[in-house]
Amino acid sequence: MHYSPNESRYETIPYNRVGNSGLKLPAISLGLWNNFGGEDVFENQRKLLQKAFDLGITHFDLANNYGPPPGSAEENFGKILKQDFANYRDELIISTKAGFGMWPGPYGDWGSKKYLVASLDQSLNRMGLDYVDIFYHHRPDPETPLEETMAALDLIVRQGKALYVGISNYGAEDTQKAIDILKRQGTPFVIHQAAYSMLNRWVEDGLTDVLENEGAGCIAFVPLAQGLLTDKYLNGIPSDSRAAKQYIKSLSKKDVSEEVIGKVQQLNEVAKERGQSLAQMALMWVLQEKSVVSALIGASKVPQIEENIKALDHSTFSTDELAKINKILK
Ligand SMILES: NC(=O)c1ccc[n+]([C@@H]2O[C@H](COP(=O)([O-])OP(=O)(O)OC[C@H]3O[C@@H](n4cnc5c(N)ncnc54)[C@H](OP(=O)(O)O)[C@@H]3O)[C@@H](O)[C@H]2O)c1
Numbered sequence: 001m002h003y004s005p006n007e008s009r010y011e012t013i014p015y016n017r018v019g020n021s022g023l024k025l026p027a028i029s030l031g032l033w034n035n036f037g038g039e040d041v042f043e044n045q046r047k048l049l050q051k052a053f054d055l056g057i058t059h060f061d062l063a064n065n066y067g068p069p070p071g072s073a074e075e076n077f078g079k080i081l082k083q084d085f086a087n088y089r090d091e092l093i094i095s096t097k098a099g100f101g102m103w104p105g106p107y108g109d110w111g112s113k114k115y116l117v118a119s120l121d122q123s124l125n126r127m128g129l130d131y132v133d134i135f136y137h138h139r140p141d142p143e144t145p146l147e148e149t150m151a152a153l154d155l156i157v158r159q160g161k162a163l164y165v166g167i168s169n170y171g172a173e174d175t176q177k178a179i180d181i182l183k184r185q186g187t188p189f190v191i192h193q194a195a196y197s198m199l200n201r202w203v204e205d206g207l208t209d210v211l212e213n214e215g216a217g218c219i220a221f222v223p224l225a226q227g228l229l230t231d232k233y234l235n236g237i238p239s240d241s242r243a244a245k246q247y248i249k250s251l252s253k254k255d256v257s258e259e260v261i262g263k264v265q266q267l268n269e270v271a272k273e274r275g276q277s278l279a280q281m282a283l284m285w286v287l288q289e290k291s292v293v294s295a296l297i298g299a300s301k302v303p304q305i306e307e308n309i310k311a312l313d314h315s316t317f318s319t320d321e322l323a324k325i326n327k328i329l330k
Contacts, residue, residue: 003046003084006054013056013312016293020215021190023133023164025093025294027287027312029059031221035300036076037067039247044301046080051302053088055309061193061219061296062127063097063138064119068247070102074126082128092133096123097168097193099138111141116152120161135162136193139169146174147181154187166191168221172206179214189216193296196220196286198229198267198329199260204289211291220286223295226251228260229282231268242300266328270321279304280311285325288317 015024030052036045049060066073074096085092098119101109108115120135135156137149153165165187167178179189192211196203196218203218211218224230227242233256237243242251264278271281283295299305317325 003050005050005088009054009056011056012309015058016217018164018191018217018219018293019211019291021164021188021217023093023190025059025217025219026057027294028057028283028309029061029093029219029294029296030057030305031061031296031298032073032077033061033063033066034242034248034250034298036073038069038072038076040076042076042079045076046084047302048299048305049077049080050084051305052299053085053092055305057305057309058091059093059095059294061095061221062123063100063136064102064123065100071122071126074123078127078129089129094127094129094132095134095136096120096127096132097136097138098123099136099141099168111137111139111144111149111152113148113152113155116149117156120156124161131160132162134164134166134191136166136168136191137170140167140171140174146177150178150181150185154182154185157187164188164190166193168193169195172210175207176210176214179210179216189214191217191219193219193221195222196289196292197223197225198282198285198325199225199263201329208289208291216291217293218289218291219294219296220289220292221296223286223297224279224282226255226298228256228264229267230279231277233261234265234268240300263328267325270324270328274314274321276311276314277307279308280314283308283311284315285317287315 014027016027017024062074098116156162157165182189194203237253237256242248243253243256268278271278286292286295297308
């Protein structure tokens with residue numbers, strides 16, 4: 001079926017400036033970590049991307065290893081780009097990353113210049129792109145000098161293979177070091193991709209201060225704690241949920257613990273009082289943290305994207321609501 005995007009797609013969602021850069025990201029972005037691999041239904045993947053774009057989501061986030069198998073999410077995304085979005089490349093912000101194990105031998109993992117440069121070439125090939133908009137180093141490498149990893153990012157920008165660069169999963173101190181090195185090399189540091197949700201608040205212990213001081217932005221990944229911060233696990237584990245899927249290792253049935261669900265039930269009550277679903281409240285909650293410009297969600301079904309986008313209809317939190325949430329999360 002031929003796809004033509006919704007003409008009013010830019011009327012629903014705010015686009016937030018990433019720190020002091022020229023880049024703007026939609027308040028909600030879509031990641032392809034899960035649901036876009038070789039095990040997932042291709043037509044559903046098309047529908048998810050089409051619906052996202054129709055609702056104003058202009059940013060799609062990938063990584064070399066997304067699948068399973070690794071690389072398959074980029075391949076599927078490349079096919080859908082060609083099929084449905086060929087005329088819309090300039091309306092999209094596409095990101096990818098390297099930093100986790102991708103191919104055998106000493107050059108397919110971590111943070112060497114050899115790995116990052118080769119991996120991005122492979123990613124561009126799989127997606128059928130000349131360049132990505134954002135390239136990230138996916139995790140800190142304790143052995144490669146940070147100067148070398150940042151030199152790889154600087155080189156990639158100078159080669160025109162990425163327009164902006166960022167890092168992911170770096171702590172506050174290493175982020176500061178990376179920013180200082182990139183400044184010396186002459187390529188601005190733009191964005192940090194960090195895990196952040198009501199169930200995982202580590203960024204508040206210094207990282208967002210660094211980003212705020214340095215005029216950089218944060219995109220918060222896994223803002224729904226892989227689905228735990230929605231109403232889906234309140235009455236057991238649905239068979240089509242991530243926790244139930246054997247081929248997904250990042251969330252298992254044991255993660256849906258009584259302790260977590262106890263908190264989720266209380267959070268769900270606060271969301272109801274606000275007139276929102278829990279997923280919607282969880283997304284707005286990450287967006288109120290300083291320097292967070294976008295909540296990077298995943299979705300397995302189109303109605304999830306439709307529900308999540310409506311989070312933006314009800315933005316602010318009262319001091320009382322925040323205090324109530326903090327008490328539940330303690
Ligand atoms: N940089 C990194 O190291 C890193 C690591 C992880 C992720 N990420 C990025 O973050 C993105 C998002 O990760 P994530 O998918 O774990 O994020 P998430 O938004 O926390 O979880 C998404 C999952 O929650 C469920 N869901 C979403 N909306 C729902 C709704 N309204 N009602 C009920 N369930 C809902 C779906 O699970 P079901 O499948 O159960 O329906 C969906 O697949 C990734 O795609 C990737 O781009 C980055």
